[in-house]
Every structure is written in C-alpha cells, then in structure tokens.
Amino acid sequence: MPDGTQSRQTNTLEPFWMPFTANRQFKSAPRMLVSAKDMHYTDDQGRQILDGTSGMWCSNAGHGRQRITDAIKASAETMDFAPTFQWGHPGAFDLASRLVNLFPGDLDYVFFGNSGSEAVDTALKIALAYHQARGDAKRTRLIGRERGYHGVGIGGTSVGGISNNRKQFGTLLGGVDHLPHTHNLAEMAFTKGQPEWGAHLADDLERIVALHDASTIAAVIIEPVAGSTGVLVPPKGYLEKIRTICDTHGILLIFDEVITGFGRLGDPFAADYFGIVPDLMTMAKGLTNAAVPMSAIAARAPVYEAFMQGPPNMIELFHGYTYSAHPLACAAGLATLDVFAEDDLFARGKALAPKWESAVHGLKGQPNVIDIRNIGLMGAVELNPRDGAPTARAFDVYLKCYEKGLLVRQTGDIIALSPPLIVSEGQIDEMVNILGDAIRETE
Numbered sequence: 100m101p102d103g104t105q106s107r108q109t110n111t112l113e114p115f116w117m118p119f120t121a122n123r124q125f126k127s128a129p130r131m132l133v134s135a136k137d138m139h140y141t142d143d144q145g146r147q148i149l150d151g152t153s154g155m156w157c158s159n160a161g162h163g164r165q166r167i168t169d170a171i172k173a174s175a176e177t178m179d180f181a182p183t184f185q186w187g188h189p190g191a192f193d194l195a196s197r198l199v200n201l202f203p204g205d206l207d208y209v210f211f212g213n214s215g216s217e218a219v220d221t222a223l224k225i226a227l228a229y230h231q232a233r234g235d236a237k238r239t240r241l242i243g244r245e246r247g248y249h250g251v252g253i254g255g256t257s258v259g260g261i262s263n264n265r266k267q268f269g270t271l272l273g274g275v276d277h278l279p280h281t282h283n284l285a286e287m288a289f290t291k292g293q294p295e296w297g298a299h300l301a302d303d304l305e306r307i308v309a310l311h312d313a314s315t316i317a318a319v320i321i322e323p324v325a326g327s328t329g330v331l332v333p334p335k336g337y338l339e340k341i342r343t344i345c346d347t348h349g350i351l352l353i354f355d356e357v358i359t360g361f362g363r364l365g366d367p368f369a370a371d372y373f374g375i376v377p378d379l380m381t382m383a384k385g386l387t388n389a390a391v392p393m394s395a396i397a398a399r400a401p402v403y404e405a406f407m408q409g410p411p412n413m414i415e416l417f418h419g420y421t422y423s424a425h426p427l428a429c430a431a432g433l434a435t436l437d438v439f440a441e442d443d444l445f446a447r448g449k450a451l452a453p454k455w456e457s458a459v460h461g462l463k464g465q466p467n468v469i470d471i472r473n474i475g476l477m478g479a480v481e482l483n484p485r486d487g488a489p490t491a492r493a494f495d496v497y498l499k500c501y502e503k504g505l506l507v508r509q510t511g512d513i514i515a516l517s518p519p520l521i522v523s524e525g526q527i528d529e530m531v532n533i534l535g536d537a538i539r540e541t542e
C-alpha cells in the first residue's frame with residue numbers, strides 16, 4: 100500500500116468514488132450539472148437539459164422553488180441544528196402533523212430519517228420490534244420481492260430483489276424470502292396502466308406462509324409500483340390480494356413509497372391511488388422536493404400504540420438518527436407541502452396522466468422497443484438487449500438523450516421517465532421526441 104501521500108491530487112475528478120456509476124466511464128467523459136431551475140438543468144457547457152426524471156424521481160415540484168429555498172435559508176439562520184433524542188423543535192412536530200393529515204387511513208404517526216434506505220431499515224426494525232412488543236417475538240422473517248428496490252442498507256439490500264445490488268455483499272440477512280416479480284412480457288407487453296394478467300402472483304405469499312408458517316413472518320415489503328427496476332405496474336387485484344393475505348396471517352404490510360409518494364401517481368400516495376392502507380409506509384425524495392435529504396416512515400395507530408405500554412419514562416423504541424427531523428429538512432418539508440397545495444400539483448399530475456400515457460406509448464414500433472409501461476407520471480421503455488451485451492443499448496440511448504438535452508434514467512435495458520409534476524404538455528412531447536430520436540439512432 101502506498102503511504103497515502105504520493106497520490107494526493109487536487110482539483111481532479113479522481114477522488115470522488117461515485118455511487119452507482121461506472122466511475123472510469125464517467126471520468127473519461129463527465130456529465131456535469133451546474134444549476135437547475137423549474138424543468139431544466141444547465142450543464143457546465145451552458146446547455147439546457149430537460150429533466151425527464153425529476154432529478155432521480157425526487158424533484159416533484161420542479162427545481163429551484165423559491166419558497167423552499169427561502170424556508171431553508173430562514174431555518175439555517177435561526178437554528179442550524181437541534182437534537183430530537185429527548186429534545187424537540189417546533190418544525191418537527193409541525194411537519195409530522197401536516198404529514199399525517201395527508202396520509203390515508205389511520206397512518207397517524209411518523210418517524211423521520213434522512214434517506215429512503217434509512218426509512219426502509221427503520222420500517223423493517225419497527226416491524227420486528229412491533230411483534231416483540233406484542234409478545235410475538237417469533238415473527239422475525241421478512242418477505243421482499245424479486246426486482247424490488249429498497250435502498251442500500253443491509254436490511255433494504257436483503258429484502259431487495261435486484262441481483263446486481265445483492266451479489267457483491269455475501270449472504271445478507273438471514274430469514275428473508277422473496278415473492279416473484281410481476282413482470283411478464285408475453286402476457287402484458289405494451290399494457291397501458293395496470294395489466295389485467297398477474298393478480299394470481301400474489302398467491303405465492305400463501306406458499307411462503309405455508310413453507311415458513313405465519314407465526315414466523317413479521318412483514319412483507321413491496322413497492323406498490325416497482326420503480327428503480329424499470330416501472331413494473333401492479334396487475335389489477337394484485338395489491339388487494341397481498342393486503343388480504345397479510346391480514347389473514349397477522350403479517351404487517353409495508354409499502355415502500357419512496358418513489359410513488361407525493362403525487363407521482365396523481366394522488367398523495369400510491370396507497371390512495373390503489374385504495375389500500377399499508378401498516379407502515381416509507382417515503383423520502385418528494386418529501387422535501389429533494390432540496391434537503393429527509394425520509395419518513397408512517398405507522399398505523401395500532402402499531403404505535405403497541406409500543407406505548409411500559410413505564411412512561413422508558414424509551415419505547417431504541418432507534419433514531421442524529422439527523423432525524425433535522426430543522427432544515429423540516430423547513431424544506433413544510434415549504435414543499437405548501438408548494439404542492441398552492442399549485443395543486445397532485446391534481447395536475449393526475450390531469451396530465453392520459454396525455455403522458457398516449458405520448459410514451461407513441462414510441463411503440465420504434466426499433467428494439469419490446470415494451471412500454473406507464474402509470475401516473477411514470478413511464479418506461481424496455482429495449483431488446485444486445486446479444487452478449489446486456490444494458491449496453493439502453494446506456495447508449497441514455498447517453499444520446501443527454502447529448503440531445505434530455506435527462507432520462509437507465510436501468511438495465513430500460514429507459515425510465517418520471518418528469519416533475521410541473522411538466523407542460525409541450526415538454527412531454529419534447530421528451531418523447533428526443534427519446535424516439537435517440538432510440539432510432541442507436542444500433
């Protein structure tokens with residue numbers, strides 16, 4: 100090993116070990132974003148890049164919202180930090196109260212973290228501790244789903260179902276099982292919205308229950324619409340069946356709404372859209388319009404109440420983060436909720452969904468396009484993989500889109516889109532036209 104001094108460099112791209120990035124490819128041809136406003140990024144060449152992915156499924160109200168920036172500034176000037184272990188600050192309670200009014204059903208309590216990954220690991224820990232609090236400590240198994248993405252904590256990685264995200268990290272948590280994913284090209288290619296086929300895949304949860312026995316299972320965690328794997332829309336009736344099976348067997352249902360929360364489907368949460376109340380619900384990204392990192396976990400009243408039993412001076416849940424409910428994040432969250440309400444952005448997303456659907460499905464028939472999927476303001480175009488080089492074609496399309504001034508997301512051989520809810524109809528057409536050109540120009 101060198102002694103750490105010889106290779107010190109300044110002002111270079113080298114030291115930043117980039118997350119989920121081909122570091123060497125990026126550093127040989129950097130794509131550097133330097134500012135953002137409304138629907139556009141500006142890159143270091145001064146080019147305008149239309150944002151087809153809300154940053155990374157997160158800037159739902161568009162970029163550089165003045166109200167949010169002002170709230171963060173004012174908060175930083177008033178109080179840079181306040182602990183929330185055994186202390187409090189008003190912003191934390193204000194935001195929690197505003198959020199629970201937005202949540203469906205009796206999701207009446209909220210715990211704060213800083214990222215989607217933390218929200219997921221927190222929800223899994225709450226599920227385990229909930230059963231223990233009720234004297235049911237044998238319930239320790241966690242059930243995820245193939246192709247699921249639940250962040251990068253050891254819990255989220257374990258219940259996640261994307262092979263590349265798991266295979267470098269050994270055996271991960273024990274006692275985890277996975278439902279099958281719901282995607283089937285033969286049965287549902289080019290479906291608009293929810294596929295008719297596939298509700299029966301939820302019955303696999305009964306098989307898992309029979310295998311392990313319900314008395315050993317703590318929780319099932321799924322994304323209501325699987326996002327990061329490339330927008331897999333749940334078949335009609337599927338989520339309803341999962342909810343029923345969980346209820347039958349006393350298993351907690353966790354919806355991971357890190358992507359689907361805050362208007363992505365045109366309702367506050369996918370839980371509202373599908374009319375199903377989970378027991379725990381994770382969220383992040385759109386919560387602060389991504390201006391300050393923050394995540395949250397909503398819990399139904401009976402879950403919270405199960406913890407509020409022992410002596411009142413005892414800590415009920417030995418869990419939390421230094422930055423849980425950080426004042427800047429709370430200020431950003433409150434201002435973001437104001438922006439959503441004032442601009443009626445969820446309704447705007449809902450009104451635009453039919454236009455979005457017909458625009459993205461307009462790419463049917465382009466070379467190598469083998470599927471198109473959509474729901475709310477989410478869309479995905481799946482490409483036929485190149486022989487012997489999976490993901491290469493979609494990566495080339497992604498690079499071409501960037502050259503042409505459009506930010507899209509590439510995952511495997513899929514291009515995913517999720518524009519800010521402020522997108523105009525003209526900008527939807529622009530996105531689809533650029534993506535279509537990029538697909539046609541890619542071998």
Ligand SMILES: Cc1ncc(COP(=O)(O)O)c(C=O)c1O
Nearest residue numbers: 214215216248249250355357358
């Ligand atoms: C459903 C879901 N859960 C969890 C996460 C992890 O969030 P973070 O990257 O903020 O840790 C993501 C990120 O995309 C996600 O889509």
